[in-house]
Amino acid sequence: MRPPHEFSQKIPQKPSDIKRYLSILLFILLIYSAGKFTRFSVRDLIEGMNEGAGFLKELFFPPDWAYMRRLIDPMKETIQISIVGTFFGSIFAIPLAILSARNFLQKPLITGFFRNFLGLFRTIPSLVFAALFASVFGLGSFPGMMALVVFTSGLVAKLGFEAIESIDPGPVEALESCGASKLSILRYAIIPQILPQYLSFVLYSFEINIRASAVLGYVGAGGIANYYNRTLSFLQYDRAGSIVILTFVVVMALDLVSSRIRERLL
Amino acid sequence: MLEIRNISKTYPNGVQALSDVSLNIEKGEFVSIIGLSGAGKSTLLRSINKLIDMTEGDILFQGKSIREAKGKELRLIRRDIGMIFQSFNLVKRSRVITNVLCGRIAYHSPFVTFFGLYPKEDRQIAFEALDRVNILEKAYNRADELSGGQMQRVAIARSLAQEPILLLADEPVASLDPLTTIQVMDDLKRINRDLGLTMLVNLHHVDLALKYSSRIIGLRAGKLVFDGKAKDVNDDVLKEIYGRELTSSEVFGEVDHAPSS
Numbered sequence: 001m002r003p004p005h006e007f008s009q010k011i012p013q014k015p016s017d018i019k020r021y022l023s024i025l026l027f028i029l030l031i032y033s034a035g036k037f038t039r040f041s042v043r044d045l046i047e048g049m050n051e052g053a054g055f056l057k058e059l060f061f062p063p064d065w066a067y068m069r070r071l072i073d074p075m076k077e078t079i080q081i082s083i084v085g086t087f088f089g090s091i092f093a094i095p096l097a098i099l100s101a102r103n104f105l106q107k108p109l110i111t112g113f114f115r116n117f118l119g120l121f122r123t124i125p126s127l128v129f130a131a132l133f134a135s136v137f138g139l140g141s142f143p144g145m146m147a148l149v150v151f152t153s154g155l156v157a158k159l160g161f162e163a164i165e166s167i168d169p170g171p172v173e174a175l176e177s178c179g180a181s182k183l184s185i186l187r188y189a190i191i192p193q194i195l196p197q198y199l200s201f202v203l204y205s206f207e208i209n210i211r212a213s214a215v216l217g218y219v220g221a222g223g224i225a226n227y228y229n230r231t232l233s234f235l236q237y238d239r240a241g242s243i244v245i246l247t248f249v250v251v252m253a254l255d256l257v258s259s260r261i262r263e264r265l266l
Numbered sequence: 267m268l269e270i271r272n273i274s275k276t277y278p279n280g281v282q283a284l285s286d287v288s289l290n291i292e293k294g295e296f297v298s299i300i301g302l303s304g305a306g307k308s309t310l311l312r313s314i315n316k317l318i319d320m321t322e323g324d325i326l327f328q329g330k331s332i333r334e335a336k337g338k339e340l341r342l343i344r345r346d347i348g349m350i351f352q353s354f355n356l357v358k359r360s361r362v363i364t365n366v367l368c369g370r371i372a373y374h375s376p377f378v379t380f381f382g383l384y385p386k387e388d389r390q391i392a393f394e395a396l397d398r399v400n401i402l403e404k405a406y407n408r409a410d411e412l413s414g415g416q417m418q419r420v421a422i423a424r425s426l427a428q429e430p431i432l433l434l435a436d437e438p439v440a441s442l443d444p445l446t447t448i449q450v451m452d453d454l455k456r457i458n459r460d461l462g463l464t465m466l467v468n469l470h471h472v473d474l475a476l477k478y479s480s481r482i483i484g485l486r487a488g489k490l491v492f493d494g495k496a497k498d499v500n501d502d503v504l505k506e507i508y509g510r511e512l513t514s515s516e517v518f519g520e521v522d523h524a525p526s527s
Contacts, residue, residue, distance in 0.1 A: 168358075170351065170353050170354070170355035171355050171356065171357045173317060173351070173355060174349070174351065174355035174356075174368070174421070174424070175368055175371070176317060176344070177315050177317060177344055177347070177348075177349040177434075178344065178345065178348075178368055178369055178371055178372060178424070178425075178428055179340075179341035179342060179343070179344035179345035179371065179372030179428075180341070180368065180371040180372060180379075181341060181371075181376055183376045183380060184368075184371045184376060184379050184380070187379070187380050188357060188360070188364070188368050188371070188379075189357055192357050192359045192360045193357065193359065195359075196359075
């Protein structure tokens with residue numbers, strides 16, 4: 001054993017804590033100024049809660065169960081919008097993903113262009129697209145579907161090209177050595193490797209789309225939210241309550257089924 | 267058949283992997299390339315089918331320039347040169363037969379291969395290739411259900427389905443256990459003998475190289491330092507190639523006990 005004083009000399013000096021305290025201070029300042037900026041007040045929150053409780057009571061105690069029957073068709077429309085939107089979006093995503101993957105084309109100009117293009121698709125929320133398309137194509141489910149096509153192709157293509165870029169390059173090399181063309185390499189070395197992931201991305205975007213399509217009607221793009229808008233403006237809170245319940249149940253159910261299938265895929 | 271003429275390769279990061287290597291390979295030879303890791307063995311093999319672009323010199327395969335070849339011409343040259351890899355490089359999620367049929371891709375139009383419309387004769391060739399490496403019964407298994415040795419035999423079958431003239435093997439047994447190593451090396455030897463297929467093999471284990479090949483090529487730091495018959499390789503030659511005594515990892519050790527088919 002060494003003498004204790006010699007050992008204590010070996011212990012490195014404790015680094016200064018100033019950085020950590022400064023970070024905490026900065027964080028608190030940030031939260032505070034954000035609250036100030038948005039005029040957040042605790043009193044409003046508590047008063048709002050009281051009001052909210054009253055509103056909840058009107059919505060759900062009891063909801064207008066009879067009204068549900070009239071909601072079945074718009075709910076169907078919502079589901080249709082998300083299925084069709086997911087389907088076409090996922091198909092458009094395939095060429096976009098292939099053109100964006102750096103390891104496939106190996107043409108930085110092309111891949112760079114498509115990557116930025118996809119970024120644009122994803123950063124604009126589908127509700128904004130829906131409002132835009134509703135003003136172009138008129139009200140109804142078509143603009144809603146188009147919005148989901150754009151959003152889905154952006155999302156699935158992004159996840160897709162990342163999947164392509166992380167494949168095992170070995171089979172690609174092997175197929176090149178066989179004299180395979182780019183198309184054959186895609187078909188036999190790349191697609192089999194990413195297919196389960198791709199299907200899982202499609203289901204994942206379906207889960208997002210079903211939630212998004214439940215509010216698309218708000219900007220006139222078809223589906224259940226149209227009715228939400230209508231009942232609220234007529235102060236029919238019990239009817240709005242039944243819309244909320246139906247939406248909740250349907251979204252939860254589809255979400256559950258989809259995520260179960262996804263677990264199986266991977 | 268294969269003329270390598272003064273090729274050099276400098277990678278973009280400045281590493282010179284090959285410098286002024288020249289050699290000729292004749293039809294039917296079984297040639298092993300030995301040398302330390304980093305000596306340029308893989309680069310040399312990959313220059314032959316242009317998976318890597320050489321920076322100087324040229325390679326003539328059946329009189330055709332590899333350096334100039336591109337597009338369809340390159341694909342047709344590659345069709346005649348099979349290659350197997352240390353990590354097998356099978357598409358693991360696909361069936362064995364699908365993997366082997368990949369060897370037939372360059373014989374058909376993109377349309378035929380894209381939809382998998384291989385003619386009957388191609389399937390026959392694929393089955394025969396699998397039979398030649400004794401793994402026909404696994405034809406409809408998924409590739410990821412196989413053991414390492416079985417995967418490498420499927421990879422050999424895939425390259426045989428190309429009906430190649432030359433087979434390149436880049437460390438074909440480096441990921442295999444001793445028993446399957448012997449089986450795979452025996453397969454290669456048998457194919458070389460029965461089909462007259464020319465073999466060019468990178469090997470880490472010197473004694474395996476000496477046992478199986480008729481000719482040895484020694485690379486050291488990108489330069490060709492030995493090219494001669496396997497029986498002429500002695501301790502002095504090995505010292506020249508390795509720059510030191512061999513370590514135990516470079517000797518396989520069980521060659522003498524191995525059954526030779």
